[in-house]
Amino acid sequence: MRRGGEDPRPGLATDDALRAITDTFRSVSAGDFESRVPPIGDTETAIATRTAVNGLLDRVDAFVREAGAASAAAAEGRFYRRFLTTGLQGAFRSSAEQVNQSLDAMSRNAARISQADLARLSLADELESAVLTVSEQVATAATQMGASANGLASFARGAISDAERGLETVTSLRAASDQIRDAVDLINQVASQTRLLALNATIEAARAGSAGKGFAVVASEVKTLANETTSSSEEIMGQVSTVQQAAADAVGVLEGVSRSFREISDLIDGIAVAVDGGAAAGTTGLSQLAEVLRAEVSRFVATIRSS
């Protein structure tokens, strides 16, 4: 600039030029990249200076625009939009390449993350379909179990009432055999009185001598009949005792059977509560639980999908 030999007022021209450059630098320093050095003279030096200064500003302008736009694009996931290094030299270029390496790393990470997202989504799909299948199967099984439990419960109720009916029958059998015993007692009394009568008749017949001979035969027949009656009665008594013993055994067995079926019935009620849920105590049934599980997993899967 000092070589402005042809210029009649070289100092003043240089001052104006420097002022113009200073103004531009102040604007650009303040972030106004629209500012450039206007023409500052026709000398070779003036032109070269202006070109050099504006060239520098153009490079800085380009770098700033690229840096902003490239990182904005990366933030939007448009990783193909790189920092365009063409036209930049030296530190401008190496910094730009550094930015591109960072963008590459971001892009790799983004790819990894989206891969992980995909894996997570497919995991969610699998979980959902598995839980859906399981809960459907549980619901089906619960329905079947409920039906079976109902069947078993009514079967048990039937068995209990059968056993109770059996008990009644056996009890009436016992009453009947008691009546038989009374009747046999009566027959026994009659037989022993008959025997007594036959004895007296035999004595009276002996006393009547030959006239009582026929009667003695009759009295002896009567005695034999009375004896046979007694022995038959004893046999009957024996049979009745056996029947009564058997009835007592049957009562024990039937009572055991009906107790067992009551226990079974309670167990079946327990199963029904587990399957269908009890109205009391707020217990949740198996099929409701399966539904709750399915709903929870759906919510979980939805969260996973949307995050």
Next chain:
Amino acid sequence: MRATEVRPTGVERTFGENEMIVTKTDQRGVITYANDLFLQISALREDEAIGRPHNVIRHPDMPRAVFKLLWDVLAERREIFAYVLNLAADGAHYWVLAHVTPSYDGAGRVVGYHSNRRRPAPAAITAVSDLYARLRTAEARAASPRDAVQAGWQALGNELRERGQEYDELVWSLTNGSAR
């Protein structure tokens, strides 16, 4: 003044890998700043460039659809990369990879536009010339200039749909693919 007044000579001009052609315009596309390389390669004096609409270097082989896209994208305050063929005042032509961006003031208002142009890779030029020729053919078939923009725009849309790319993705695939 329209660039069509200059007759293309077929002479191709190129510039260096480390060089950048820079212009700034106001919001209508009137040139407010041009760097020395722009003036030199466009064969314009500074006073011929400043204050002139940017179509001063428009080449007749450029499809209208590309400039429609450029202005549409800028209107959305977005950046655009485009391969552009320009016509110098002396009839020579040169290809650039242009990066056009809005310029904002401190309050975030658009005050104008800025274009940085880099030297494109030869392979990218070949691919883009073919694409642009197809767009121009579509535009040439149209009856009126307005129909021409529409026809070229549709042809560009079809080409991009076929590739499954946006225009900037296409530009970047050419740029990343050949210039790295």
